[in-house]
Amino acid sequence: MRRVRVWLALAALALGAGAAWLRTPEPPARHTVARPLYKPPSGC
Amino acid sequence: MSAFLLPLVIGIAFGVTLERAGLGNARKLTGQFYLTDLTVFKVMFTAIVTAMLGAFWLSRLGVLDLDAIAMPETYLRPQIAGGLVFGAGFALAGLCPGTSCVAAASGRGDGIAAAAGLLAGVLLSGFAFPLFLDFYESDARGAWTLPSLLHLPYGLVVLMVVVVALGGFAVAERLERRA
Numbered sequence: 001m002r003r004v005r006v007w008l009a010l011a012a013l014a015l016g017a018g019a020a021w022l023r024t025p026e027p028p029a030r031h032t033v034a035r036p037l038y039k040p041p042s043g044c
Numbered sequence: 045m046s047a048f049l050l051p052l053v054i055g056i057a058f059g060v061t062l063e064r065a066g067l068g069n070a071r072k073l074t075g076q077f078y079l080t081d082l083t084v085f086k087v088m089f090t091a092i093v094t095a096m097l098g099a100f101w102l103s104r105l106g107v108l109d110l111d112a113i114a115m116p117e118t119y120l121r122p123q124i125a126g127g128l129v130f131g132a133g134f135a136l137a138g139l140c141p142g143t144s145c146v147a148a149a150s151g152r153g154d155g156i157a158a159a160a161g162l163l164a165g166v167l168l169s170g171f172a173f174p175l176f177l178d179f180y181e182s183d184a185r186g187a188w189t190l191p192s193l194l195h196l197p198y199g200l201v202v203l204m205v206v207v208v209a210l211g212g213f214a215v216a217e218r219l220e221r222r223a
Contacts, residue, residue, distance in 0.1 A: 012093055012097065012209075012210070013206060015101060015206070016097065016203035016207070018101075018199075019097070019100050019199035019200075020199040020202065023197055024100070024104060024198050024199050
């Protein structure tokens with residue numbers, strides 16, 4: 001179990017280091033969740 | 045039909061996983077607040093790291109279009125207030141919304157009470173919504189991300205989150221051993 005956790009930690013570190021090394025630009029965050037428009041009850 | 049069935053299947057699988065991890069048990073969850081059982085922290089941070097690395101590399105390999113993923117916007121003060129209310133409810137009930145459903149589904153009385161309280165709270169806050177609508181819509185910050193906030197490259201932030209998670213796991217294990 002301990003060995004599995006060490007390997008998983010190393011894999012995560014390797015993937016993270018690869019991500020940092022690639023210098024990928026952040027994707028544009030254009031697509032946001034549409035805020036539900038609240039409408040007060042009209043009474044009818 | 046699959047639009048309804050798929051979320052149902054994913055939800056049941058999520059619930060079963062939470063139950064198997066022992067997260068339907070309020071004693072285990074409140075251990076988080078006493079720093080004696082940090083399972084919640086470890087489960088959540090593992091999920092964050094897995095999803096983050098998966099999103100980064102799948103996007104890098106051209107499998108996933110990150111731009112097509114909806115991103116929740118930040119409303120700072122309302123979300124801090126919501127977080128505090130959420131935390132108070134979590135500490136009081138010993139269960140959060142997801143785990144209260146899991147506890148209720150497995151027949152635990154506290155889970156049924158917490159899930160009933162959750163539904164009542166949703167209903168009441170829905171009725172009271174006009175009272176705090178202005179606050180709800182205030183302090184809008186747009187789609188905030190760590191790289192834009194820290195002015196650091198995306199990949200470097202990915203590595204930083206991995207390192208913080210692994211350090212957090214080591215500290216959590218030490219705290220659990222001491223408890």
